[in-house]
Amino acid sequence: MFELQKTDGSARRGTLRLRHGVVETPTFMPVGTAGTVKGLTPDEVRSAHSQIILANTYHLWLRPGLDLLVEAGGLHEFMQWHGPILTDSGGFQVFSLESRRKLDDDGVTFASHLDGSRHRFTPENVLAFQEAIGVDVAMQLDVCVKLPSTPETVEQSVRLSAEWAKRSAAARTRPEDTALFAIMQGGLDEGARERSAHAIIELDLPGYAIGGLSVGETREEMYRLARFSASLLPENKPRYLMGVGTVRDIVMAVECGIDMFDCVYPTRCGRNGRAMTRRGEFAIRNAAYVRDFTPIDPECDCAICTTYTRSYLAHLFRAGEMLGPRLLSYHNVYVLNSLMREARTAIEAGAWAQFRDSVLGEALA
Ligand SMILES: [Zn+2]
Numbered sequence: 001m002f003e004l005q006k007t008d009g010s011a012r013r014g015t016l017r018l019r020h021g022v023v024e025t026p027t028f029m030p031v032g033t034a035g036t037v038k039g040l041t042p043d044e045v046r047s048a049h050s051q052i053i054l055a056n057t058y059h060l061w062l063r064p065g066l067d068l069l070v071e072a073g074g075l076h077e078f079m080q081w082h083g084p085i086l087t088d089s090g091g092f093q094v095f096s097l098e099s100r101r102k103l104d105d106d107g108v109t110f111a112s113h114l115d116g117s118r119h120r121f122t123p124e125n126v127l128a129f130q131e132a133i134g135v136d137v138a139m140q141l142d143v144c145v146k147l148p149s150t151p152e153t154v155e156q157s158v159r160l161s162a163e164w165a166k167r168s169a170a171a172r173t174r175p176e177d178t179a180l181f182a183i184m185q186g187g188l189d190e191g192a193r194e195r196s197a198h199a200i201i202e203l204d205l206p207g208y209a210i211g212g213l214s215v216g217e218t219r220e221e222m223y224r225l226a227r228f229s230a231s232l233l234p235e236n237k238p239r240y241l242m243g244v245g246t247v248r249d250i251v252m253a254v255e256c257g258i259d260m261f262d263c264v265y266p267t268r269c270g271r272n273g274r275a276m277t278r279r280g281e282f283a284i285r286n287a288a289y290v291r292d293f294t295p296i297d298p299e300c301d302c303a304i305c306t307t308y309t310r311s312y313l314a315h316l317f318r319a320g321e322m323l324g325p326r327l328l329s330y331h332n333v334y335v336l337n338s339l340m341r342e343a344r345t346a347i348e349a350g351a352w353a354q355f356r357d358s359v360l361g362e363a364l365a
Contacts, residue, residue, distance in 0.1 A: 001016065001017050001018070001179060001206050002014055002015070002016050002017075002206070002207065002236065002237055002238045003015045003017075004235060004236060005348075006347055006348055007347075008346075008347045008350050008351075008352035008353075009255070009352055009353060010227070010230070010255060010256060010257040011026075011254050011255060011257065011343070011347050011352040011356075012025070012026065012239075012254075012257055012259055012347070013025070013026070013344055013347040013348055014026075014238065014259055016207075016238050016259075016260075018052070018084040018136035018137065018179065019084070019136050019176075019177050019178075020076065020082060020083050020084045020085070020136050021051065021052075021082075021083045021084050022051075023051045023052045023084055023260075024051065024344055025238060025259040025260060025344075026250075026254045026258065026259050026260070026261070026340055026343055026344065026347075027051055027052065027259070027260055027261070027340055028050075028245070028250060028261050028262070028263075028336040028337060028339070028340050029050070029052050029053055029054045029086060029260060029261065029262040030045060030048075030050050030053055030054070030262075030266065030267060030333050030336075031053070031054045031055075031056075031262055031263065031264045031267065032045075032053045032054060032055050032079070032081075033054075033055065033056045033059050033264070034055070034056070034059045034060065034063070035055055035060060035064075035075060035078060035079045036079060037050075037053055037267060037329075037333070038267045038268075038271065038329065039267065039270065039271065039325050039326045039329045039330075040267070040326065040329055040330060040333070042079065042080050042081040042082075044330055045081065045333070046081075046083065047303070048302065048330055048333045048334040048337055049334065049337040049338065049341065050083075050333060050337055051083060051084065052083060052084040052085065052086060052136070052137075053081060053083070053084075053085055053086075054085070054086050054087070054088060054262045055075060055085055055086075055087050055088070055135070056087065056088045056090060056093065057087050057088060057089050057090035057126055057129055057130060057139075058088075058090030058092075058093035058094060059090075059093070060075070060087070060129075060133065061090065061119070061129060062112050062113075062114055062119070063114065066129055066132060066133070069132075069133045070132055070133070074132075074133050074134030075087075075133040075134060075135060076134060084136040084137070085135045085136055085137070086135065086136065086137035086138075086139070086181075086262075087130045087133070087135045087137070087138060087139065088139050088242075089121075089126050089130075089138070089139040089140055089141045089142060089183075090121060090126060090141070091108075091121075091139075091141050091142040091143065091144050091183075091211075092144050092211075092242075094108050094110050094121060095108075095143065095144040095145070095146075096144075097110050097111070097113065100113070103143065103160075105160065105163075106122060107120055107121050107122035107123070107125075107141070108120070108121050108141075108143075121141055122141070122167075123140060123141045123164040123165075123167040123168040123171065124167060124168070124171040126140075126141040126168075127140070127141075127168045127171050127172065127180065128171065128173075130178060131172070131173060131174055131177070131178045134177070134178070135178055136177075136178065136179065137178070137179050137180075137181055137206075137207065138168075138178050138179070138180050138181070139180075139181050139183060139209060140161075140164055140165045140168040140180060140181065140182050140183055141164050141168065142157075142161040142164060142165075142183040142185060142211055143156065143157040143160045143161050143164070143185065144157065144185070144211060144212060144215075145157045145185070145187060145212060146215065146216070147187055147188065147212075147215055147216050147217050148187075148188075149187055151189065151192075154185070154186060154187040154189055154192050155192060157185045157186075157187070157212070158185050158186055158192050158195055158196045158199075161183060161184075161185045161196065161200075161211075162195075162196060162199035162200055165182035165183070165199070165200045165203055165205070166199075166203060168180055168182070169182075169203045169205060175206075179205075179206035179207060180205050180206065181205060181206065181207040181208060181209050181238075181240060182200035182203060182205050182207075182208055182209070183200075183208075183209045183210075183211040183242075184196045184197050184200060184208060184209065184210050184211060184212075184229055184232075184233075185211050185212045186212065186229075187212055188217060188221055188225055190225075190228055193225065193228060193229050193232065194232060197229070197232035197233060198232075201232075201233070201234060205237075206237065206238075207237050207238040207239070207240060208233050208234075208237055208238070208239055208240070209239075209240040209241070209242055210225075210226060210229040210230065210233075210239065210240070210241045210242065210258070211242055213225055213226060213229075213241065213242070213243070213244075214241075214242065214243035214244050214249075215243070219249070219252075222249075223252050223253075223256060226241055226252075226253055226256040226258060227255075227256040227257070230256050230257035230258055231257065238259045238260055239257065239258050239259050239260070240258070240259065240260040240261070240262075241253050241256075241258040241260070241261055242262060243262065243263055244258075244261045244262075244263055245261060245262070245263020245264070245265035245266060245336065246263075246265060246276075246363075247276065247278060247335070247336070247339060247359065247363040248359075248360060248363040250336065250339065250340070251339070251343070251356055251359050251360055251363070252360075254343055254347075254352075254356075255352075255356055265332075266329065266332035266333045266335070266336055267329045267332065267333065269281065269328070269332055270325055270326075270327075270328040270329025270330070270331070270332045270333075271325040271328075271329065272325075273285045273317045273324070273325075273328065274328075274332075275296050275297070275313075275328060275331065275332070276331075276332045276335050276336070277296070277297040277299070277300070277335060278297075278299065278335070278339070278359060278362050278363060279299075279362045279363070280362075280363060284296070284310060284313045284314050284317055284324075284328065285314060285317045285318055286314070289310040289311060289313070289314040290311060290314050290315075290318075291311055292309065292310040292311050292314070293309045293310070293311050294309060294310055295308070295309065295310070296308075296310055296313060296328070296331055297331070297335065300331065300334065300335060300338070301338075302330065302331050302334040302335075302338075303330070304327045304328075304330055304331040304334075305331060308327060313327060313328060339359070342355065343355060
């Protein structure tokens with residue numbers, strides 16, 4: 001399913017074959033939490049060169065719910081995105097609920113943030129949900145911890161996440177359609193990361209994610225742990241770093257040997273008027289852009305940058321027009337996808353280090 005084609009230093013160039021299509025890695029996955037990449041139609045997501053999108057089990061479970069999604073013919077049919085979809089297990093969302101959830105060894109019970117209704121996630125029912133809605137990649141239910149955490153809490157997260165990975169693997173009913181990825185935990189503790197990696201690698205699953213990073217630690221700690229965690233994972237399986245989505249962080253993560261990333265960042269920035277470019281980010285509403293008739297990013301060849309001016313975008317945002325967030329979200333997603341495409345070409349050519357340094361030299365944000 002995953003073929004590692006070339007490495008250049010620690011950077012990797014691979015191909016991931018999924019039921020709904022082929023994903024060239026390294027790749028960025030835009031987030032469509034509730035079955036929509038916010039503000040963009042599936043055609044736009046595709047034309048911005050996205051190969052795979054992410055959706056979220058927690059949110060889809062609560063609304064519109066399993067029955068409706070099955071009745072609609074699955075998530076692909078419901079939202080009319082026909083490329084690969086990866087669903088997050090919802091562990092991260094449930095554990096963010098804090099006082100509204102209760103963890104035991106078998107699963108986690110929680111109150112919906114929408115209406116307070118009570119629900120229960122187990123490794124088995126979360127996997128069954130993802131298989132039933134027909135996604136290409138399912139993430140195991142894991143136990144997430146906030147940083148900083150006590151060693152006991154980190155250890156519990158490592159132990160339960162590994163047990164739940166094993167239970168998820170045993171519960172699979174259609175492994176040829178939906179690939180199960182396990183999630184490594186361990187906080188900032190290298191020993192705990194090693195124990196976690198050891199336990200999940202034994203299961204020989206189609207892919208592995210590095211969880212519990214990008215949750216408030218410093219960038220240096222994140223890079224250190226991402227590099228260390230990636231080094232523990234098998235060469236021949238895709239590696240997914242959850243929650244990473246700025247130009248600089250993605251380049252650093254590729255440098256650490258990661259293949260897949262996701263983040264709400266580009267679309268959230270798009271809605272908030274924050275333009276992403278290789279050379280840094282800026283707020284399009286600023287007075288400086290009101291009479292700036294150049295493109296958002298003169299080096300970007302996306303449909304927005306080749307058509308509209310900063311002045312027009314600044315006007316849309318200042319006037320509260322909904323087209324502004326749509327156009328800027330498109331551009332931001334496009335920027336990350338082109339970054340990944342050029343990264344793949346650089347790795348293929350054995351020119352990763354030059355590419356990395358040229359981007360990091362310019363990425364001020
Ligand atoms: Zn653009």
